[in-house]
Amino acid sequence: MSIWEYANPKKFMQTSTMALPWVSGLAVVLLVAGLVWGFFFTPDDYKQGSTVKIIYLHVPAAMMAVSAWFMMLVGSLIWLIRRHHVSALAAKAAAPVGLTFTVIGLVTGAIWGQPMWGTWWAWDPRLTSFLILGLFYLGYIALWAAVEDADTAADLTSVLCIVGSVFAFLSRYAVLFWNQGLHQGASLSVDAEQHVSDVYAFPLWISIAGFLVLFVTLVLLRTRTEIRSRRIRALMARERAEA
Amino acid sequence: MIALLQRDLRLALRAGGGFGLGLAFFLMVAVLVPLGVGPEGALLARIAPGILWVGALLACLLSLDRMFALDFEDGALDLMAVSPLPLEGVVAMKALAHWLVTGLPLVLIAPVLGLLLSLAPGGYAWLLASLFLGTPALSLIGGFGAALTVGLKRGGLILSLIVLPMYVPSLIFGAEAVRRGAVGGDALVPLLLLAAISLGSVAILPFAAAAALRANLK
Numbered sequence: 001m002s003i004w005e006y007a008n009p010k011k012f013m014q015t016s017t018m019a020l021p022w023v024s025g026l027a028v029v030l031l032v033a034g035l036v037w038g039f040f041f042t043p044d045d046y047k048q049g050s051t052v053k054i055i056y057l058h059v060p061a062a063m064m065a066v067s068a069w070f071m072m073l074v075g076s077l078i079w080l081i082r083r084h085h086v087s088a089l090a091a092k093a094a095a096p097v098g099l100t101f102t103v104i105g106l107v108t109g110a111i112w113g114q115p116m117w118g119t120w121w122a123w124d125p126r127l128t129s130f131l132i133l134g135l136f137y138l139g140y141i142a143l144w145a146a147v148e149d150a151d152t153a154a155d156l157t158s159v160l161c162i163v164g165s166v167f168a169f170l171s172r173y174a175v176l177f178w179n180q181g182l183h184q185g186a187s188l189s190v191d192a193e194q195h196v197s198d199v200y201a202f203p204l205w206i207s208i209a210g211f212l213v214l215f216v217t218l219v220l221l222r223t224r225t226e227i228r229s230r231r232i233r234a235l236m237a238r239e240r241a242e243a
Numbered sequence: 244m245i246a247l248l249q250r251d252l253r254l255a256l257r258a259g260g261g262f263g264l265g266l267a268f269f270l271m272v273a274v275l276v277p278l279g280v281g282p283e284g285a286l287l288a289r290i291a292p293g294i295l296w297v298g299a300l301l302a303c304l305l306s307l308d309r310m311f312a313l314d315f316e317d318g319a320l321d322l323m324a325v326s327p328l329p330l331e332g333v334v335a336m337k338a339l340a341h342w343l344v345t346g347l348p349l350v351l352i353a354p355v356l357g358l359l360l361s362l363a364p365g366g367y368a369w370l371l372a373s374l375f376l377g378t379p380a381l382s383l384i385g386g387f388g389a390a391l392t393v394g395l396k397r398g399g400l401i402l403s404l405i406v407l408p409m410y411v412p413s414l415i416f417g418a419e420a421v422r423r424g425a426v427g428g429d430a431l432v433p434l435l436l437l438a439a440i441s442l443g444s445v446a447i448l449p450f451a452a453a454a455a456l457r458a459n460l461k
Contacts, residue, residue: 132408132411135404136408139401142401142404143391143392146392146397147395152458152461155458156458159391159451162451163409163448164408164409167384171411174415174416174436177419177433
């Protein structure tokens with residue numbers, strides 16, 4: 001039993017068929033628990049009022065946006081090194097999900113920023129690097145869509161993902177250098193002196209877990225779709241060849 | 244490698260090679276921006292570093308899709324791929340040729356355009372230095388993007404979508420160096436970081452671009 005068994009599409013489909021109801025169920029439970037607890041059973045902040053509660057969407061979405069890129073990086077590396085199609089397809093499947101999380105992070109941030117900072121958008125390092133991350137996602141998705149041959153597309157996007165990771169990382173720190181911003185630092189670190197009060201932190205952890213499982217669910221679903229569409233294409237090609 | 248470099252340079256300099264196109268575009272940007280934002284010297288001086296760097300970036304982008312596309316179409320790229328010269332070397336030479344015909348002229352003409360945009364006197368040396376150190380990275384990143392998109396029909400659009408985000412660090416450090424230089428601040432740190440990006444690109448990107456070309460030629 002090793003993880004490489006799932007490189008076999010059939011095995012992957014079997015296991016994911018079994019796992020999917022559980023994973024998606026867990027995602028729903030965690031999301032409902034985290035969000036309902038967060039929205040309705042936490043007190044309003046003494047300064048921010050109820051807008052503080054957007055944190056339960058904003059922080060998990062932002063964390064998953066970065067994690068999704070990281071997952072794509074791992075998938076791309078596995079594809080380049082071991083040529084497992086499932087991993088390339090999983091990376092492809094994760095990209096739109098990651099982009100969506102990026103957009104959710106930016107939009108919820110803007111909605112929170114309007115009353116709190118008095119502006120929808122500021123050229124703050126975190127906001128800027130997130131916008132740039134979104135651009136990287138766009139380029140990656142566009143390249144997948146543009147290349148016709150599936151294996152070539154997987155190769156090219158994998159290389160792009162690896163090089164893009166380096167440059168996205170560079171941008172992150174270049175932007176810090178460029179402008180010191182409004183955005184607060186990390187507020188969930190366990191060891192820091194100051195962090196979010198436990199009242200807010202517990203539901204936040206739950207909704208982060210919910211977003212993580214949601215991401216897994218969506219990537220599984222989309223990977224299955226990709227595998228099926230690949231199979232359909234293979235079948236149609238065979239029929240044409242026989243006809 | 245030298246022969247390849249000479250060939251690329253000759254092709255670029257001959258009629259129809261597109262030499263000077265980027266330069267003309269750069270000039271256009273420097274002329275259009277004052278027309279757009281108004282002729283006040285103080286405002287122009289403030290935005291000049293950014294405008295010059297953005298202009299250089301876009302001028303670089305303009306000629307990227309030609310880097311491999313023509314050789315790909317007439318099959319020369321296939322010959323280069325099977326030649327004893329490693330594909331990494333081919334990419335490096337093509338990027339160098341691109342830099343010599345696009346980047347270097349941009350560096351040389353930039354002070355004149357700085358004058359048009361009333362850049363502060365302290366900024367000129369830093370403008371030259373930052374463009375000189377930064378444009379090699381632009382050519383290499385562009386070469387990588389061009390290698391990724393070489394087989395595509397509408398490659399140019401995707402090329403810019405891929406390449407421009409990767410230009411962000413260079414742009415930030417380059418413009419920051421000029422801005423700090425113009426007001427007499429410490430411009431050395433961003434300049435060194437800019438040079439670091441260029442050196443890193445020289446070290447890594449030929450390999451990535453060669454991998455992309457191999458995938459495209461398969």
